[in-house]
Amino acid sequence: xxxxxxxxxxxxxxxxxxxxxxxxxxxxxxxxxxxxxxxxxxxxxxxxxxxxxxxxxxxxxxxxxxxxxxxxxxxxxxxxxxxxxxxxxxxxxxxxxxxxxxxxxxxxxxxxxxxxxxxxxxxxxxxxxxxxxxxxxxxxxxxxxxxxxxxxxxxxxxxxxxxxxxxxxxxxxxxxxxxxxxxxxxxxxxxxxxxxxxxxxxxxxxxxxxxxxxxxxxxxxxxxxxxxxxxxxxxxxxxxxxxxxxxxxxxxxxxxxxxxxxxxxxxxxxxxxxxxxxxxxxxxxxxxxxxxxxxxxxxxxxxxxxxxxxxxxxxxxxxxxxxxx
Amino acid sequence: xxxxxxxxxxxxxxxxxxxxxxxxxxxxxxxxxxxxxxxxxxxxxxxxxxxxxxxxxxxxxxxxxxxxxxxxxxxxxxxxxxxxxxxxxxxxxxxxxxxxxxxxxxxxxxxxxxxxxxxxxxxxxxxxxxxxxxxxxxxxxxxxxxxxxxxxxxxxxxxxxxxxxxxxxxxxxxxxxxxxxxxxxxxxxxxxxxxxxxxxxxxxxxxxxxxxxxxxxxxxxxxxxxxxxxxxxxxxxxxxxxxxxxxxxxxxxxxx
Numbered sequence: 257x258x259x260x261x262x263x264x265x266x267x268x269x270x271x272x273x274x275x276x277x278x279x280x281x282x283x284x285x286x287x288x289x290x291x292x293x294x295x296x297x298x299x300x301x302x303x304x305x306x307x308x309x310x311x312x313x314x315x316x317x318x319x320x321x322x323x324x325x326x327x328x329x330x331x332x333x334x335x336x337x338x339x340x341x342x343x344x345x346x347x348x349x350x351x352x353x354x355x356x357x358x359x360x361x362x363x364x365x366x367x368x369x370x371x372x373x374x375x376x377x378x379x380x381x382x383x384x385x386x387x388x389x390x391x392x393x394x395x396x397x398x399x400x401x402x403x404x405x406x407x408x409x410x411x412x413x414x415x416x417x418x419x420x421x422x423x424x425x426x427x428x429x430x431x432x433x434x435x436x437x438x439x440x441x442x443x444x445x446x447x448x449x450x451x452x453x454x455x456x457x458x459x460x461x462x463x464x465x466x467x468x469x470x471x472x473x474x475x476x477x478x479x480x481x482x483x484x485x486x487x488x489x490x491x492x493x494x495x496x497x498x499x500x501x502x503x504x505x506x507x508x509x510x511x512x513x514x515x516x517x518x519x520x521x522x523x524x525x526x527x528x529x530x531x532x533x534x535x536x537x538x539x540x541x542x543x544x545x546x547x548x549x550x551x552x553x554x555x556x557x558x559x560x561x562x563x564x565x566x567x568x569x570x571x572x573x574x575x576x577x578x579x580x581x
Numbered sequence: 582x583x584x585x586x587x588x589x590x591x592x593x594x595x596x597x598x599x600x601x602x603x604x605x606x607x608x609x610x611x612x613x614x615x616x617x618x619x620x621x622x623x624x625x626x627x628x629x630x631x632x633x634x635x636x637x638x639x640x641x642x643x644x645x646x647x648x649x650x651x652x653x654x655x656x657x658x659x660x661x662x663x664x665x666x667x668x669x670x671x672x673x674x675x676x677x678x679x680x681x682x683x684x685x686x687x688x689x690x691x692x693x694x695x696x697x698x699x700x701x702x703x704x705x706x707x708x709x710x711x712x713x714x715x716x717x718x719x720x721x722x723x724x725x726x727x728x729x730x731x732x733x734x735x736x737x738x739x740x741x742x743x744x745x746x747x748x749x750x751x752x753x754x755x756x757x758x759x760x761x762x763x764x765x766x767x768x769x770x771x772x773x774x775x776x777x778x779x780x781x782x783x784x785x786x787x788x789x790x791x792x793x794x795x796x797x798x799x800x801x802x803x804x805x806x807x808x809x810x811x812x813x814x815x816x817x818x819x820x821x822x823x824x825x826x827x828x829x830x831x832x833x834x835x836x837x
Binding site for chain 2: 402446460509533543556
């Protein structure tokens with residue numbers, strides 16, 4: 257059987273780093289495409305990363321300590337990924353999670369080698385010929401697409417696959433290598449970066465609980481209890497497009513067709529009417545709880561549970577009921 | 582002076598319910614209407630700002646049928662100076678095909694003495710969501726590319742680009758000529774003025790033939806997933822519902 261090469265991203269859990277949830281999902285998906293599974297870690301390898309890779313059945317972890325990769329560059333990482341593909345020999349597919357960096361590095365590889373690429377894949381239809389289903393129209397529709405004319409390059413949509421441990425753990429041997437990165441590959445490279453306060457790099461797409469807020473927040477000052485509830489529940493804040501369009505909250509918190517697509521265990525939608533734009537981004541949440549003054553709002557009628565009321569009155573009462581953590 | 586080429590796409594408006602054509606081959610925009618991808622509206626805004634700041638001009642480009650002139654006019658009404666349309670059925674063109682056609686326009690125009698130091702696209706098209714046209718274009722033109730850009734300024738031949746994501750902010754400084762794909766959130770697209778709309782009607786619009794036959798996108802069919810069958814349980818009204826809500830959260834393992 258042919259090998260699969262997976263680009264994996266890490267997330268920080270306190271001081272430890274682990275394979276991100278979306279990347280563990282991608283690894284689970286990749287096991288269905290070929291064997292062995294080889295991983296390239298986008299960032300430093302740690303004991304936690306090795307442990308997660310072993311659990312996911314990864315045969316070997318390629319680690320590229322080259323100085324050129326110390327600051328992020330999509331092109332340079334594509335060179336490293338390409339080197340792993342070459343080392344792997346016969347490759348059935350190249351895979352990553354459907355994140356900003358995942359899609360970017362894969363697209364660089366596909367462009368450099370003239371390979372077919374499909375973004376945000378949700379399932380494999382068949383491998384001969386290679387056919388997948390993928391999210392289109394911001395998650396509102398599914399496209400069945402054929403990838404022909406070279407090794408398929410696919411990113412896996414977040415939460416399309418449950419991350420399952422491999423039946424047999426992998427060897428997860430760490431193999432350092434050097435990538436033939438040229439000056440040209442560093443033309444677009446991060447020169448400065450700032451990590452967000454709190455250092456929570458797991459972000460929206462990995463959160464198991466999300467407190468969502470929409471126009472009902474009322475203004476930039478209307479998120480106090482939303483932030484407090486998310487913090488109390490150990491979750492993240494997600495907002496609707498109107499909230500980011502009005503500049504109440506930053507765009508990276510947006511959930512929807514033009515923002516992130518999320519799939520938490522619990523999504524608490526506060527003051528969100530439930531437009532298609534937003535629904536497409538969170539409809540696959542396992543349980544949806546709506547808090548809205550309008551009992552007829554689409555979000556209320558589509559939710560599993562609902563409280564009819566003003567979020568500014570309901571959330572403080574919920575926080576009080578929950579008590580301190 | 583930075584001349585900017587902004588690439589836009591006519592897409593079905595997906596803010597309402599998504600309806601497919603009877604054969605399931607495409608999204609039917611007949612009822613919902615058509616629009617420009619939200620990311621591209623921001624790309625137009627960034628392009629116009631860069632052109633204004635540097636004394637350059639914006640050309641807006643699309644690949645589409647005659648109806649897509651509507652999106653070109655929309656861009657012209659908010660500050661683009663001229664428009665080019667590659668006359669083709671967009672659904673027959675895959676991401677590699679579209680990148681090749683954009684590159685052909687850039688190269689042809691460069692040959693005629695018009696250089697686009699900055700080419701802007703949307704981060705991903707609102708309909709096909711391929712996430713690769715801008716990057717494939719950059720390789721076709723042998724230029725650097727940054728994706729997911731929300732803010733961009735040009736100074737002395739260098740573009741400073743800001744990318745915001747859930748982890749934080751990344752800044753790129755890239756020597757022009759370059760390609761950037763834009764994500765909404767950093768700028769607010771302006772509304773057209775009356776004079777803008779009048780200018781848009783008179784602005785030059787060139788139609789060109791595709792440079793090559795398309796290889797296609799590989800699309801076999803589309804489907805719209807059925808909505809999950811849910812039956813909402815109303816937990817109560819106002820703050821009085823808080824105890825019941827916390828009970829549910831606890832059952833779901835979220836209230837501890």
